[in-house]
Amino acid sequence: MSESLPSLRVTDIMTTDLVVARIDEPVSEAVTKMLDRNVGCIVVTDGGKVKGLITKGDVLKKAFLLGFDAREVSCKKVMSYPVVTVRPSATIEEAAKIMSSRQISKLPVVEGEKPIGIITSTDIIKTEPVQVGYLQELVHARFVPHERS
Numbered sequence: 032m033s034e035s036l037p038s039l040r041v042t043d044i045m046t047t048d049l050v051v052a053r054i055d056e057p058v059s060e061a062v063t064k065m066l067d068r069n070v071g072c073i074v075v076t077d078g079g080k081v082k083g084l085i086t087k088g089d090v091l092k093k094a095f096l097l098g099f100d101a102r103e104v105s106c107k108k109v110m111s112y113p114v115v116t117v118r119p120s121a122t123i124e125e126a127a128k129i130m131s132s133r134q135i136s137k138l139p140v141v142e143g144e145k146p147i148g149i150i151t152s153t154d155i156i157k158t159e160p161v162q163v164g165y166l167q168e169l170v171h172a173r174f175v176p177h178e179r180s
Contacts, residue, residue: 116138
């Protein structure tokens with residue numbers, strides 16, 4: 032019987048405590064949520080469906096530098112879209128490949144179009160020690176001689 036590495040899924044490491052803003056919400060409210068919750072991005076929704084993301088960089092580039100009044104401009108004007116998402120059953124490897132090929136570091140996790148979590152490149156990097164441990168166990172099991180009873 033061949034042994035294989037356990038496949039961690041997005042659902043295993045995603046953050047489920049999402050920070051969400053409505054598409055028509057003022058950017059100032061979204062930024063307040065980001066600061067209050069100490070997060071780097073916020074998921075923008077419309078009718079409960081993911082429509083975009085707002086990062087700190089989006090706020091600086093698309094609002095601050097252009098001189099928008101954050102109390103008057105909506106999240107729709109500042110958000111990055113279309114947003115790339117991932118399903119909770121995807122493997123960590125699949126999520127990493129999506130991030131790499133799209134050059135992004137945050138993926139909302141959706142069931143249908145409803146946001147249920149988010150996974151970041153930092154989340155994936157944090158899982159590396161676990162995966163290294165699995166590899167070490169596999170190598171040990173396959174290549175270290177065992178005593179026969």
